[in-house]
Amino acid sequence: MEPTTRDELLDAAASYAETVPIEVDLSAVDWECSERATRRAGACIYHRGTDLVTIRLTWDAYRAFGWEEFTGTIRHELVHAWEFQRYGESGHGSRFAEKARKLDAPRHCRSFADARLRLVCSSCDWEARRYRASEAVKRPARRRCGACGSRYRVEHGESGRRWRTHAGYLVARRRLGSEW
Ligand SMILES: [Zn+2]
Ligand SMILES: [Zn+2]
Missing domain, CATH: 3.30.2010.10 (Metalloproteases ("zincins"), catalytic domain)
Known part of the structure; x- marks a missing residue:
């Protein structure tokens, strides 16, 4: 808890x-x-x-x-x-x-202000911020919202890219390259 x-x-x-x-x-x-x-x-x-x-x-x-x-x-x-x-x-x-x-x-x-990544719940107003590619950022499908237990998406602040799965993370990371 x-x-x-x-x-x-x-x-x-x-x-x-x-x-x-x-x-x-x-x-x-x-x-x-x-x-x-x-x-x-x-x-x-x-x-x-x-x-x-x-x-x-x-x-x-x-x-x-x-x-x-x-x-x-x-x-x-x-x-x-x-x-x-x-x-x-x-x-x-x-x-x-x-x-x-x-x-x-x-x-x-x-x-x-340094937090570049946001985790955003799909069904409640829960949000969390991350600085780096932690497991919660790389593999969002394995984790759940900290408040209601639903799935969440990850948003990369500067580019606006979003993903909900590890595959999505890999695509975003590759496309962003040095802008990650
Ligand atoms: Zn210090
Ligand atoms: Zn939630």
């Missing part, structure tokens, strides 16, 4: 963090939801002096991405927490990049 409330999202994120293979002292990490309108999916704040870390997750980003994609944001913020706890500072440099690669986390803090 995907989280459906802010509290569930924070609980799910804290539990998920325990499964991520990174040496972060999670007892010194607080989780909160951002209520402000922001284009960033998450943020990691270091409280110098107390050594506490706050990871702030953006509810609207979670709603847009869905849980599976959003775990990438959680891993990204955990890399920041790891750098803060270990080095007292954090950025998106080579040390960050190397750790992020090991965890298959995005190197850059994602903003909503």
